[in-house]
Amino acid sequence: MLHLRLITPADRTDEVVRLIEGTVGTAHLVVLPGAARDPAGDLVLCDVAREAGDELISGLRRLGLDETGSIAVEDIDLSLSRRADRAEKEAPGEGADAVLWEGLTDATHEESTLSFTYVAFITLATMIAACGVVLDNAILIVGAMAVGPEFGPLAGICTALVRRQPRLAWRSLIALLVGFAAAMALTAGFSVFMHAVGLFSKAQLEADRPNTGFIYAPDWFSLVVAVLAGIAGTLSLTSAKSGALVGVAISVTTVPAAANAAVALVYGDTDQTARSSEQLLLNLLGIVVAGTLTLLAQKYFWARQRQRP
Structure with missing residues (x-):
């Protein structure tokens, strides 16, 4: 699994959330309105199966989040969650075969x-x-x-x-x-x-x-x-x-x-x-x-x- 930490302008948060919710293989979505100070905006956290990571990151970049906010990605060494297990099963392919091009x-x-x-x-x-x-x-x-x-x-x-x-x-x-x-x-x-x-x-x-x-x-x-x-x-x-x-x-x-x-x-x-x-x-x-x-x-x-x- 991958952990994404996103800073989004307040007027783009709904688009970002819809993209995450519409991506197969995501879990643990958290939205903290107004939590970010530099740049100012909302803080969005989520986990995503490695197999679906490249698709989600590419979608976030198409929304311009890399220019107007921030996209930070890190590997999760251990995740004890049935929801995370289900997300990995739902995502197509195998995580070991996935390539995170970004x-x-x-x-x-x-x-x-x-x-x-x-x-x-x-x-x-x-x-x-x-x-x-x-x-x-x-x-x-x-x-x-x-x-x-x-x-x-x-x-x-x-x-x-x-x-x-x-x-x-x-x-x-x-x-x-x-x-x-x-x-x-x-x-x-x-x-x-x-x-x-x-x-x-x-x-x-x-x-x-x-x-x-x-x-x-x-x-x-x-x-x-x-x-x-x-x-x-x-x-x-x-x-x-x-x-x-x-x-x-x-x-x-x-x-x-x-x-x-x-x-x-x-x-x-x-x-x-x-x-x-x-x-x-x-x-x-x-x-x-x-x-x-x-x-x-x-x-x-x-x-x-x-x-x-």
């Missing part, structure tokens, strides 16, 4: 913003991965994958393509490209420093690396894993199962490939640089294509499911 757009918009924190995380992840490739340490590679925040902009691109929002697409693309460019440049400088103090060497980079050699060896499995990770990551976002994102993060070699390319470039190993860059682009492309197709499939099947009696 929530997805808002989440990806925030995650795909180019900020100091985003650049810091992707840079730190790339530096950790640089240590991993030089030391041939798989644990450091896995840690770097988990720290990397690059799935946010990738999900933003997928969402923007499906919802036809060019501004979100550009924002996500800029965050992705600038983030990786800054991370690789700073990691190259980090590598120069580590070489100067005797912790990195070209011999370590070019030695046999049984644990991390796959990073600069792109093949069909790289694309297959990227596609599967893109599907899993998209499903984890749309179904609110964010815990699965950690598994997605450590299954693709985006950050490690960027790190390997940066270190190899410092040592003039153009072959490793080129193959690592190919691995990076292959993973990014696979995730975007798979994520976009997953969202389109969810949109199609959910529409078909809602049409069933």
Whole structure:
């Protein structure tokens, strides 16, 4: 279930209440006239089954409530109510399959913003991965994958393509490209420093690396894993199962490939640089294509499911 907290202008409250009452899957409607002060208006509270949430939120936006008042949505972890149980049964489809498009757009918009924190995380992840490739340490590679925040902009691109929002697409693309460019440049400088103090060497980079050699060896499995990770990551976002994102993060070699390319470039190993860059682009492309197709499939099947009696 979802909990909605709405601030409505007094002259629109009746319309909002009629919309809520006419939406299948709603419960616990509360109207507090004049309770809101900023903006001034009435406070309307209700619960809605996740399956019906997107329809209700879209209706509220068509009434202009996002401009004249406020729409706040939060997940309910526990609801002990027969009325809530009945509302979930009445709503068409399954809550786990429902996509809250407004929530997805808002989440990806925030995650795909180019900020100091985003650049810091992707840079730190790339530096950790640089240590991993030089030391041939798989644990450091896995840690770097988990720290990397690059799935946010990738999900933003997928969402923007499906919802036809060019501004979100550009924002996500800029965050992705600038983030990786800054991370690789700073990691190259980090590598120069580590070489100067005797912790990195070209011999370590070019030695046999049984644990991390796959990073600069792109093949069909790289694309297959990227596609599967893109599907899993998209499903984890749309179904609110964010815990699965950690598994997605450590299954693709985006950050490690960027790190390997940066270190190899410092040592003039153009072959490793080129193959690592190919691995990076292959993973990014696979995730975007798979994520976009997953969202389109969810949109199609959910529409078909809602049409069933």
